[in-house]
Amino acid sequence: MTSTASLFACRPADVTLERxxxxxxxxxxxxxxxxxxxxxxxxxxxxxxxxxxxYGGLILVGVTERNVDDRIxxxxxDTIVQIVNGCHQMLEPPWVPEIIPVPLPExxxxxxxxxxxxxxxxxxxxLIQGAAPIRLHGRNAVADRAGxxxxxxxxxxxxxxxxxxxPPADLDTPSADFLVRTxxxxxxxxxxxxxxxxxxxxxxxxxxxxxSPLHHALxxxxxxxxxxxxNPFHRSGFNRARKVRLLWQGGSDGASAYPLEAVARxxxxxAYGATVSHLQVTVEVLARFRHAFGRAAPLPVARLHELxxxxxxxxxxxxxxxxxxALAGVDPLVMPQPLSLDFLSRTDMPDLLAGNGLAxxxxxxxxxxxxxxxxxxxxxxxxxxxxxxxxxxxQQISLDAGLLGMEKVLVGFGQVRSGVGMSRWQVGxxxxxxxxxxxxxxxxx
Numbered sequence: 001m002t003s004t005a006s007l008f009a010c011r012p013a014d015v016t017l018e019r020x021x022x023x024x025x026x027x028x029x030x031x032x033x034x035x036x037x038x039x040x041x042x043x044x045x046x047x048x049x050x051x052x053x054x055y056g057g058l059i060l061v062g063v064t065e066r067n068v069d070d071r072i073x074x075x076x077x078d079t080i081v082q083i084v085n086g087c088h089q090m091l092e093p094p095w096v097p098e099i100i101p102v103p104l105p106e107x108x109x110x111x112x113x114x115x116x117x118x119x120x121x122x123x124x125x126x127l128i129q130g131a132a133p134i135r136l137h138g139r140n141a142v143a144d145r146a147g148x149x150x151x152x153x154x155x156x157x158x159x160x161x162x163x164x165x166x167p168p169a170d171l172d173t174p175s176a177d178f179l180v181r182t183x184x185x186x187x188x189x190x191x192x193x194x195x196x197x198x199x200x201x202x203x204x205x206x207x208x209x210x211x212s213p214l215h216h217a218l219x220x221x222x223x224x225x226x227x228x229x230x231n232p233f234h235r236s237g238f239n240r241a242r243k244v245r246l247l248w249q250g251g252s253d254g255a256s257a258y259p260l261e262a263v264a265r266x267x268x269x270x271a272y273g274a275t276v277s278h279l280q281v282t283v284e285v286l287a288r289f290r291h292a293f294g295r296a297a298p299l300p301v302a303r304l305h306e307l308x309x310x311x312x313x314x315x316x317x318x319x320x321x322x323x324x325x326a327l328a329g330v331d332p333l334v335m336p337q338p339l340s341l342d343f344l345s346r347t348d349m350p351d352l353l354a355g356n357g358l359a360x361x362x363x364x365x366x367x368x369x370x371x372x373x374x375x376x377x378x379x380x381x382x383x384x385x386x387x388x389x390x391x392x393x394x395q396q397i398s399l400d401a402g403l404l405g406m407e408k409v410l411v412g413f414g415q416v417r418s419g420v421g422m423s424r425w426q427v428g429x430x431x432x433x434x435x436x437x438x439x440x441x442x443x444x445x
Contacts, residue, residue, distance in 0.1 A: 010377030015100045030138035033057030038064040040079045045090045050133035050140040052122035055334040061113035074110030092127040125151035181342040183282030189329030196241035201327045206233045208319035217310035222250035242268040259288045298355035309390045316381045337380045344369035349401030364402030
């Protein structure tokens, strides 16, 4: 599936005519992050500056917005020079975005120009005749004084918090077997920097998580470990006006600790009125299954794959992105996708994944975790593309631990997913649960 986000982030070599046609065929109108230009016009430079000063985006030059049978008409090659010269002459400071030519076959040298405006690469604010254009829905406007000051004073978005650790064990809480985390940095509108994270907005985020693929995956796993209870996402622990912590717990049968926990955090770090460009969103899952079973049961690759896939799917779920966009005061169109995946194991990875058909390389060493980046060209909303990304992550985790055979395991897992075979861990989609309920049917992890 081609989207504005995937065409914006993919490698230049992957910007093909087929992908451009796919995007145009969707019929998406001009928006905050997408604009069509039938031919060269000086307004292209204004759109470049407006997108650079806002959320970035694509300008497809050679694509008409008119309702015709074939909207892809192309432009001559010298349009590239016109755009480059215009950006140098009109923008202050001079800046040229990435321009990718996509030739049109069977034409007299005409092409589509995919102009990718990345705000992280521009010197913001970009000015035209002393004014700072900004992007609104399908059109450009000019930043007011407060908006211009905000652009000048803004700071770059922070990465996800470093120093991931497993919580320490004590008499009441046993050791965790592993922790997996993902997250993203969400752009924040200026109005959102002056207000706390609203109770209603946070509850909408919790409700969305409790209707997301992550909740369904956690519920299925909870049901597999026996007669335990489940608490859906709710406020717990350190919560403040600009910091939120939501907790999901499952699988407890009255013991002191839940075998399965998930924590979602939102962090709007700066003080009221300060220039805040992004809020941090992280979601992590912590498992204590070996304690629950009282033995060193191996973690099935299929179960881990399902969990990681559900984590990524939850943060691109429509309900979740709409709730986060409302908290940030932005349009859901500009919501990013998960940046990375962190995985941390209490034991060496070969011990955790033993019994999955994986073989250790002699004297290769091992690992207890990995920090993995997401391919920005992958549209994680598409199940097939997301599955490929998760496959890649699991292969990296196993190879870094000196384990071979993960590719073969994933191929077999893919056959199961395709219906060639079924395994007992596969359960139908669980109904949405919004209250504590009892889980049953003890099997394995």
